[in-house]
Amino acid sequence: MRITHPTRPVRLLGIAVAGLSVTAASLSGVADAAPRAPVRPTIVLEHGAFADASSWDGVVQRLERAGYPVVAAANPLRGPADDAAYLRSVLDRIEGPVVLVGHSYGGTVISQAAAGLENKVKALVYIAAFLPDTGESSLGLTNRFPGSTLGNAVEPVNYTLPDGSQGADVYIKPDRFRQQFAADVPAARARLMAAGQRPVAAAALEEASTQAAWKTIPSWSLVTTQDLNIPVAAQRFMSERAHARTTEVNASHAVSVSRPDAVTRVVEDAARSVR
Template identity: 40%
Template structure:
């Protein structure tokens, strides 16, 4: 294969995803037997529940990190503790804010591939807030309310902008377990960008009202990720778990 970057557009798949492959170099990823999942802000590890079951059916060992959401350093430490328990090549996957975490923690030698789901992907020492301002402001921003040093989305913003398309009863459960974020969480900067040296996959949410889809596309393009686009809200891991599971399985070397 040529070392020159190329993009192939493949129509809609059975999962409803338009697939865009951006390949920086030839070669295949190591086959992984472990997956570590990292949740984002306004969520907890249970947000991955549907994806977890699908991955376990394929024989993968899966662990979901519970981020304290108190600082970038604390979330990275929580992820590293889980990575330390893995016994070989591991796919590290993240949703939303979790993308910042895996961009730092992903340098672990056990990490064979990175998967970003509507996720942040800052460069080393990058001012991510300044980068995000170059793209449309997502509606969810207006629903973030802080009290006592921690913030959460209002119920209206959570159900409409964060969990759009999720079954209403399920969305209410997700709202009840919403992770509260420190008012210092988003100010943390990564010291490295693991996506510069690890194979990457990215799932863009076309109907995202929490992170601008245009920003997601920019991040996926910058990291030269193999990319899918889903007609989904920010929570594609809940509304389209099979598509997300398939992406992780590809990163694990279990799908072509």
């Protein structure tokens, strides 16, 4: 009796198995080489003086439609140190990476709040905002360049502090609000904004910053060329100094209300950098 060995089938099976191994290895290599998909960071929005969190409404709607979790934080507007401490408490409750966005004086606050949080705050976005260096104040940066008419549009309102000393809040006069702050916002909306404006402590605008997170965290900036609060020259100077990725838009200081589309594009650009 002759026993025949199935040499050919075995050989073919061996080739097939080897082919599968090569294919698996190739696919593994392709998977390893593929770029990592961006994560969805939480977008934290910090408003500035003479505004409140509702000034971000149009931006929030667009970001949420794009799939981003969003927090529009309340800014106490008492001073960079106190306001930054409050914002850090908000950041402490958020899991995962964050893109931190500040408008106007809110830029001063995020620059201080994000210092030392590079593992959490992955990008800073400045919207018609201050990017102060250590030792600089919002008012000092405004006065360094021509173009702001804010000084003629505001009025202080005195109040008594718990220790009996006097403080002063600063408001924009209602009849000057739209021209000064929101010239490209519809008149009816501007009237609502004027009525609901949040005052800033006068001392907050003079308080020097002690941290400048833009030195260690990638930054984006939206410069508003029709701004009567922060001179466009000041915005350009600060953005260039911070090596921020800068976009300019023909808008008033209230750009988050008048041009939420432009603001959202800059925020999304920063968010796409987070991996």
